[in-house]
Amino acid sequence: MSDTQPPRARLERAQRRLLTVARDRYAEDRLADAVSAGIRQVVLFGAALDGFAAHNPYGVRILRYPTAGFEPAALCTGDPVFAVHLGGCTAGPRLSTALGLLGDCAPGSEIVFDCLPEFRGGTVTLLRDTGWEMLEELDSRALASRYLDHATPTAVSIELRVARARVRHNAGRLPS
Template identity: 55%
Template sequence: MMITDRPTATRRRLLTAARCRYAEDRLADAITAGISQLVLLGPALDTFARHNPYPGLHVTELTDAQFVSAASGFDLRAPAFLIRLTGTPVPRGPGDRVPLTTTLRRLGSGAAGSEIVFDYLPERHRFLPEFLSDRGFEVLEDLGAAALASRYLDRPVEGYSGEPRVIRARVRHNFGHPPSQLDSDRGDPCARTPAVTRSPPWPPSRPR
């Protein structure tokens, strides 16, 4: 049975589980590379700290608002791995009222080598690739539902575009990077569509 044949709620649970598995796999890669602190943002993986299999990994659970306000519990000066999976296209709770791009700006001002895995809806964040590039990030992967289902669920997804995509990005460098023109707009720049600008093709090309 294809995932598209399943009830919507079941399909979404399966794809949410695939995004969580992807995030944990990339965390394992980051730990192997030497990162020793994890910041969990949002409702997904909320039980990870209780079953953390990595003895040397420091885990901090924060809302976006706490992260942006530099809450204690982690060192932004040292490389960190962040996981921000909303698990739903609709923001939930006071900590989710902080725009995604505000969280990314904060991380981009931290240590080079930090990584983040997060999900997003393309229709709400049309200019996310440009924003990430302008803030000093390298996009390592940008996966949709079909790619995640093929990798983790061993079954195809066709004709369904309502699920969030998931991005893995790394901070290339910090302070001093020229801001994007989008960055000067009020609100969430990735959610805006300038009248004279057409949306770029999707998905964006990956770095070689």
């Protein structure tokens, strides 16, 4: 980071990094809840939770997408899965692909993903159309309040949203 950056840019960069850590912590907390509820397989999209994958404290089966040898059919074992789709692919086609791959998984399967605020309405529609229901959505202030010692100042325009959804019992079928 250059010392020639304006103070506001340095502050926003620092806060964005803190919010990224809070977002990842949220995903790991929801994963811990899922493991406590009996989930034994996890799907990581992209580079989501690389640190967790390296040490896997729960001994769960971890599948990465995309990787050579990833077979979506391997997810449909009759047991629910927990998926994490964070960073870089926050809306649109990539999230749609992830939701579609997981849409036929057992009821109780969940996903944590991040999304851009301008795609908010589209996210709800995308979830509904791919057989998912929104369980929780947190904006940057809620993440900061939950995981950081201070709230994000209102003067800084950082917007990050993280959401958790669960596959509905009619997963894989478009609503009528």
